[in-house]
Every structure is written in C-alpha cells, then in structure tokens.
Amino acid sequence: xxxxxxxxITPTPGSPARINDEETGLPGLHRWPSVYGFVLAVFVVxxxxxxxxxxxxx
Amino acid sequence: MNWLDYLVxxxxxxxxxxxxxxxxxxQQNLTSxxxxxxxxGWWTIGLSVMATQASxxxxxxxPGQGYENGLGFVxxxxxxxxxxxxxAAIMLPRYRHLNVYTAYEYLGKRFxxxxxxxxxxxxxxxxxxxxxxxxYAPAIILSSVMGWRLDLTIVVSGLVAIIYTVAGxxxxxxLTQKHQMGVIFCGMIAAFVLLLAKLPPExxxxxxxxxxxxxxxxEAVDLSFDPKRRYTLWSGxxxxxxxxLSYFGTDQSQVQRYLSGSSLRESRLGLMFNAVVKIPMQFxxxxxxxxxxxxxxxxxxxLIFNEAAWKTESQRGASEELQALEQRHAALHAxxxxxxxxxxxxxxxxxxxxxxxxxxxAVASQTQSDAVRDEARTLLRKRNPKSAGNDSDYxxxxxxxxxxxxxxxxxxxxxxxxxxxxSKASELNALGSTTIVxxxxxxxxxxxxxxxxxxxxxxxxxLWGLVALGFALFAGWAENLIQAVNILGSIFYGVALGLFVVxxxxxxIGGTAVFWAALAAQALVFVLYHYLEISYLWYNFIGCAACVxxxxxxxxxxxxxxxxxxxxxxx
Numbered sequence: 001x002x003x004x005x006x007x008x009i010t011p012t013p014g015s016p017a018r019i020n021d022e023e024t025g026l027p028g029l030h031r032w033p034s035v036y037g038f039v040l041a042v043f044v045v046x047x048x049x050x051x052x053x054x055x056x057x058x
Numbered sequence: 059m060n061w062l063d064y065l066v067x068x069x070x071x072x073x074x075x076x077x078x079x080x081x082x083x084x085q086q087n088l089t090s091x092x093x094x095x096x097x098x099g100w101w102t103i104g105l106s107v108m109a110t111q112a113s114x115x116x117x118x119x120x121p122g123q124g125y126e127n128g129l130g131f132v133x134x135x136x137x138x139x140x141x142x143x144x145x146a147a148i149m150l151p152r153y154r155h156l157n158v159y160t161a162y163e164y165l166g167k168r169f170x171x172x173x174x175x176x177x178x179x180x181x182x183x184x185x186x187x188x189x190x191x192x193x194y195a196p197a198i199i200l201s202s203v204m205g206w207r208l209d210l211t212i213v214v215s216g217l218v219a220i221i222y223t224v225a226g227x228x229x230x231x232x233l234t235q236k237h238q239m240g241v242i243f244c245g246m247i248a249a250f251v252l253l254l255a256k257l258p259p260e261x262x263x264x265x266x267x268x269x270x271x272x273x274x275x276x277e278a279v280d281l282s283f284d285p286k287r288r289y290t291l292w293s294g295x296x297x298x299x300x301x302x303l304s305y306f307g308t309d310q311s312q313v314q315r316y317l318s319g320s321s322l323r324e325s326r327l328g329l330m331f332n333a334v335v336k337i338p339m340q341f342x343x344x345x346x347x348x349x350x351x352x353x354x355x356x357x358x359x360x361l362i363f364n365e366a367a368w369k370t371e372s373q374r375g376a377s378e379e380l381q382a383l384e385q386r387h388a389a390l391h392a393x394x395x396x397x398x399x400x401x402x403x404x405x406x407x408x409x410x411x412x413x414x415x416x417x418x419x420a421v422a423s424q425t426q427s428d429a430v431r432d433e434a435r436t437l438l439r440k441r442n443p444k445s446a447g448n449d450s451d452y453x454x455x456x457x458x459x460x461x462x463x464x465x466x467x468x469x470x471x472x473x474x475x476x477x478x479x480x481s482k483a484s485e486l487n488a489l490g491s492t493t494i495v496x497x498x499x500x501x502x503x504x505x506x507x508x509x510x511x512x513x514x515x516x517x518x519x520x521l522w523g524l525v526a527l528g529f530a531l532f533a534g535w536a537e538n539l540i541q542a543v544n545i546l547g548s549i550f551y552g553v554a555l556g557l558f559v560v561x562x563x564x565x566x567i568g569g570t571a572v573f574w575a576a577l578a579a580q581a582l583v584f585v586l587y588h589y590l591e592i593s594y595l596w597y598n599f600i601g602c603a604a605c606v607x608x609x610x611x612x613x614x615x616x617x618x619x620x621x622x623x624x625x626x627x628x629x
Contacts, residue, residue: 035330036143036146039330043136043334047291050278053276053278054276054279057267057270058276
C-alpha cells in the first residue's frame with residue numbers, strides 16, 4: 001500500500017490542523033497482533049538465551 | 059595503515075557519499091527533501107534507524123566495554139524492543155495520520171503553539187550541541203591512534219556528511235545509511251572471523267567462551283535487585299524502556315527516519331526490524347570485546363591501550379615509573395597464562411578439582427593485573443588529565459591495528475567513519491527540518507513558497523553542520539563543556555517524553571497545563587541531578603513521571619482544556 005502524494009507544506013485554505021478526539025486515542029495494538037507477538041516472543045527467547053549463556057559459562 | 063587500507067577507507071566513504079549525492083540529484087521538492095520520496099521500504103528504514111543510533115563510539119567503545127566488563131551492558135537494550143512496539147502501535151500511526159514533518163508538529167496540533175516550540179526547543183538545544191560530539195568523540199580517538207591531525211580528521215569526516223546531507227536531504231541520508239550499514243556489517247563480521255582465527259589453535263570456540271566466563275565476562279543477565287549494580291535485567295527493562303521511548307518516539311533524528319516510509323506498514327516493519335535485531339547486534343559487538351579479552355590471555359596486552367598517551371608521558375619523564383609497572387604487568391601476565399593453560403588441561407582431563415584451583419589462581423592474577431593497570435591509568439591521569447581518557451575506548455582499535463591484515467584495517471576504520479557520518483547526517487537532517495518546520499515557517503516566515511522553504515532548509519542544514527564542526531574543533535579546549543552536553547542530553551529526554559505521554563494518553567489535559575508542568579518537571583530534574591547520585595537512566599523515568607503528574611495537578615485547577623485553535627499555518 002502506497003501513500004498518496006503528501007500535501008504541500010504551504011498553507012491550504014480550509015484544511016485546519018485540528019485534531020479530533022479519535023486521533024488522541026490508542027489504535028494500533030489490536031491491528032498487528034501477530035507481528036508484535038512475534039517481536040515479543042523473539043525478545044523473550046533472546047533474554048532466556050542470554051540468561052542461559054550467563055549460567056553455562058559462569 | 060598502508061596504501062591498501064587508505065584505498066579501502068577513502069574508496070568506501072567517498073563512494074557512498076557520491077552515490078547519495080548522485081541518486082538524489084535534481085531534487086527540488088520540499089516534501090521529498092524533508093521526508094524522502096515516499097517510496098522508502100522497510101528494509102531501508104530499518105537500516106536507517108539502526109545507523110542513526112549506531113555512532114562511531116558504538117563500534118569503538120562497545121567492544122571495549124565487553125573487554126572490561128563483559129556482556130552485562132547488553133541489558134541496557136532490553137527496554138528497546140518493548141519501546142519500539144509501543145511506538146509502532148501508538149505513536150507512529152498518529153504521526154503518519156496527521157502527516158507531520160516533525161514530532162513537535164504533533165504537539166502543536168494536540169496542544170498549542172507554545173508547547174510545540176518547547177518540544178522543538180528542547181530538541182534543538184540538546185541535539186544541536188550533541189552533534190558536535192558525534193564528530194569530536196571518534197575523531198579524538200582515531201587521530202590519536204593513527205597519528206592524524208585532529209582538526210583535519212574532524213573537518214574531513216564532518217564536511218563529507220554535511221555535503222551529502224545538504225545536497226540530498228532525507229532521501230540521501232536514508233540511501234547512504236543503507237550502504238554504510240552494509241560496510242559496518244561486513245567489517246564487524248570480518249573482524250569476528252579474523253579474531254577467531256587469531257586465537258591459539260588448540261583453543262576451541264567453547265574453550266574461548268569458557269576462559270572468558272572464568273573471568274566473569276559472560277554474565278549477560280543479572281537478576282539482582284541491588285540498585286547499586288550498574289547493569290541488571292530490571293534497570294535495563296525499566297530505564298531502557300523510557301530511554302528508548304524518548305529517543306525513538308520523540309527525537310526528530312529518529313522520527314524523521316521512519317516517517318520516510320512509503321506506508322504505515324513499511325515504517326512499522328522498519329521499527330520491528332530494529333526491535334528484533336538490536337539486542338543480537340549489541341550482543342555480537344560486546345562478544346567481539348569478550349573474545350579480544352580471551353585473545354589477550356594468550357598474547358601479552360599493552361598495559362595502556364592508548365599508546366599515544368603512554369609514549370607522550372614516557373617522553374615527559376614518567377618513563378621509569380611506567381617501565382616498572384610494565385614489568386609487573388608482564389610478569390603477572392606470564393603467571394596468569396600458565397594458570398589458564400593448567401586450568402584448560404585439567405578441564406579437558408575431567409579433573410574438576412585441579413581445574414577449579416587453576417582457575418581461582420588465574421582470576422587472582424587477573425585481579426592483580428587489573429590493579430597494575432589502574433595504577434598506570436591513575437599515573438597518566440595525574441600527569442595529564444586530558445591524555446588518559448577512557449582507556450577501554452582504545453582496546454578494539456589497537457587490536458585492529460596490531461593484529462589484523464592490511465585491507466581489513468582500512469575496512470574497519472571505514473566502519474568507524476561510516477558510523478560517525480551516518481549518525482551525524484541524521485542529526486543534521488533533523489536539526490534542519492525542525493528549524494525550518496517548527497521555528498522558521500511557523501514563527502518567522504509564514505507565507506513563502508515551497509521553493510523558498512526548500513532553499514532555507516538546505517541553508518539551515520548547512521548552518522547546523524558548520525555549528526557542529528565548530529563545536530567539535532573547539533571541544534578539545536573545553537572538556538567540561540563536553541561533559542555538560544552529555545549530561546544535558548540525558549536529563550532533557552525524560553521531560554520531552556512526558557510531553558508526548560500526556561499528548562497521547564491524557565486527552566483531558568490541555569496545552570497550558572502541560573507547558574508549565576514540563577518546565578517545572580525540567581527544573582525538578584535539574585535539582586535532583588544536583589543533589590542525587592543515581593544513574594542517568596533514571597532521569598528519563600523521573601522527568602517523564604514528573605511532567606505527567608504535574609500536568610494532571612495543574613489541569614485539575616485550570617479551566618477545562620479545549621481543542622486547540624487551528625494554527626495559521628498547517629504544519
């Protein structure tokens with residue numbers, strides 16, 4: 001998926017930089033559960049492996 | 059270094075810089091200059107984010123950390139994957155949805171103009187000064203070891219990065235970083251392979267790790283709750299989480315890298331790439347240092363790795379004292395080597411008791427040897443405080459120059475310069491963007507054309523580059539200034555993060571409350587820094603927490619927050 005052409009930085013009448021309630025919410029965590037889950041699983045495995053290395057060569 | 063090394067070094071660095079300029083030639087669009095062409099894939103973003111964080115000091119100092127203190131430093135990165143998941147899930151979608159150029163624009167949209175200026179000001183102050191150190195810190199080490207002139211090393215390495223950053227903007231930075239990371243990976247793998255080949259033939263890889271482990275260099279994870287311990291799982295998780303959230307989520311030099319992605323998906327994948335790869339990469343760099351330690355158990359190490367400082371003080375009349383220390387160090391090394399060989403023999407023969415005794419004796423010799431090294435370093439520091447520096451920073455580069463073949467030396471010195479230039483380019487790019495978007499276009503000149511802002515962006519990027527060069531050139535005259543800049547960087551991050559935490563999580567808090575709360579929190583951090591002696595990592599947490607709590611208190615006594623008025627300029 002490609003983005004459409006980003007708008008010019010020059011002011012555009014009628015497009016105020018207002019932020020609404022929805023945009024201050026917390027989207028995202030539910031959208032990519034498998035990717036985030038994979039990253040967190042790799043992190044846990046890395047920490048466990050490092051802990052094992054510490055024990056094995058202490 | 060011989061001609062082959064210089065050929066590899068100059069060919070690599072000039073080739074990458076020219077490639078960046080060539081690929082982005084004729085670029086006349088402000089958006090592409092600040093954000094890239096909008097076609098950047100996750101692979102380039104991931105490498106770009108990684109290259110921005112990995113400065114030359116990473117490759118000079120981290121193996122030295124491994125040599126001196128073992129693998130424990132890797133725990134400082136434990137909070138990083140968690141922080142990147144939070145940023146990818148919560149912060150990045152907001153930035154992209156609002157199509158902002160800088161992280162501070164988001165503050166303007168969520169709160170008001172003054173909070174945006176505060177966020178941008180904190181970044182410009184901290185990063186503007188730190189940009190000079192990005193050039194100075196590796197230049198002082200490399201010029202000393204190579205015998206190059208410090209000012210020329212600073213000017214050449216700084217100017218190359220300035221030229222391609224000014225010419226090609228964000229896209230040139232991302233493109234060159236991809237290739238610089240290629241050089242870095244190749245160089246570090248070559249160093250690893252050659253280092254293994256340099257170990258005694260009778261020593262297997264497991265033996266090498268066992269020897270290192272015998273001297274407590276393999277302790278990667280420390281579960282202790284003792285707050286006095288420097289690196290533990292808990293300080294790494296909590297302190298590292300807040301530091302990474304602040305650095306990757308609110309520092310424009312990083313935000314600009316992942317905002318250049320062609321889509322939200324590509325930007326997220328770039329961050330997730332770092333979340334997966336960063337801990338193994340730091341482990342690998344530390345392991346290089348640990349293996350250099352093992353190597354030096356069978357080969358006599360120098361008493362002081364900063365040989366230039368050693369020679370200078372020897373010539374200035376400290377020769378006898380240093381020679382005496384050198385002899386004690388050599389005798390202890392010979393003794394230790396015998397104990398290590400006896401330990402390995404007994405271990406192979408299955409004689410556990412004898413192995414344990416030999417190992418204890420080897421560790422005792424190492425403790426005495428460390429004491430002699432400390433004595434030598436104290437002597438050097440006493441005679442010339444500037445010359446001693448941090449000796450562990452010289453461990454890896456000294457090993458490279460002494461033991462690796464020509465060609466590889468050039469490649470590894472190119473690694474250091476590539477790392478210096480890649481982080482420097484991101485900083486300049488971010489400083490230029492923040493100045494133009496959050497200050498110049500927002501406050502100084504509001505209604506100019508894109509061409510005007512494009513030209514101004516290039517001018518501000520060049521100006522910041524020259525400021526950084528000037529700072530680096532004069533930094534040697536003011537060592538205290540460098541220390542002050544490092545401290546400032548550490549104690550600004552927490553409050554900057556606090557601004558964004560309030561913006562994302564506390565909808566009922568408005569701009570006035572958070573603005574004054576941030577100033578109060580920053581003042582509190584300065585006071586605590588003056589009176590407390592705690593690790594700088596904790597100021598990230600304290601500054602952030604104070605900003606959030608003060609905001610809540612202030613908002614509860616102020617009139618309810620209202621949506622900000624649209625700013626006159628859509629940012």
